[in-house]
Amino acid sequence: GDSVTQMEGPVTLSEEAFLTINCTYTATGYPSLFWYVQYPGEGLQLLLKATKADDKGSNKGFEATYRKETTSFHLEKGSVQVSDSAVYFCALSESNKLIFGTGTLLAVQP
Amino acid sequence: TAGITQAPTSQILAAGRSMTLRCTQDMRHNAMYWYRQDLGLGLRLIHYSNTAGTTGKGEVPDGYSVSRANTDDFPLTLASAVPSQTSVYFCASSCVDEQFFGPGTRLTVL
Numbered sequence: 001g002d003s004v005t006q007m008e009g010p011v012t013l014s015e016e017a018f019l020t021i022n023c024t025y026t027a028t029g030y031p032s033l034f035w036y037v038q039y040p041g042e043g044l045q046l047l048l049k050a051t052k053a054d055d056k057g058s059n060k061g062f063e064a065t066y067r068k069e070t071t072s073f074h075l076e077k078g079s080v081q082v083s084d085s086a087v088y089f090c091a092l093s094e095s096n097k098l099i100f101g102t103g104t105l106l107a108v109q110p
Numbered sequence: 111t112a113g114i115t116q117a118p119t120s121q122i123l124a125a126g127r128s129m130t131l132r133c134t135q136d137m138r139h140n141a142m143y144w145y146r147q148d149l150g151l152g153l154r155l156i157h158y159s160n161t162a163g164t165t166g167k168g169e170v171p172d173g174y175s176v177s178r179a180n181t182d183d184f185p186l187t188l189a190s191a192v193p194s195q196t197s198v199y200f201c202a203s204s205c206v207d208e209q210f211f212g213p214g215t216r217l218t219v220l
Binding site for chain 2: 032034042043044045046049051089093096097098100101102103
């Protein structure tokens with residue numbers, strides 16, 4: 001079945017550092033891809049999405065490009081802030097349901 | 111707009127007891143979902159409902175049941191709780207392919 005693999009954390013960065021969180025997927029079809037963010041004590045919020053190959057999703061300075069050739073959807077941000085500290089989940093859609101990766105904890109230190 | 115509400119916020123439950131986790135949305139979304147979140151495992155789908163009157167099993171349905179009598183409500187019932195059901199439970203609803211999550215219920219089964 002379809003699956004999502006993302007890099008294990010925690011990822012610890014200093015403020016203004018560059019962020020990459022890797023995500024790869026396995027799918028039989030052409031799913032939409034998502035990044036969700038979970039701030040401490042809260043539910044998940046959609047961060048960005050891409051619905052087809054070569055689409056770039058972006059929001060709040062975060063970007064991810066749907067790469068069909070490498071089956072990847074890596075999350076990047078050029079300059080992280082302390083307020084970006086959270087757990088980030090990569091996900092794909094399958095038959096109106098989401099399949100999530102295990103999540104990556106990001107800790108940004110001032 | 112409230113979005114999705116869940117109750118209770120947290121609960122400690124004795125093994126063998128039953129409990130219903132409540133979920134209500136005010137966005138008139140057709141599809142709703144229940145996930146459990148466990149450290150290192152990400153979010154796993156328990157049950158879902160594509161529209162009022164229908165339900166389906168997700169990845170980890172055993173020990174849980176759901177009903178969908180109307181569009182707004184999607185309760186999750188544990189008939190006889192076991193310690194392995196200790197988890198954080200999230201309800202979600204979806205519009206097209208974006209899912210919106212509630213704040214979660216933290217359940218501890220002793």
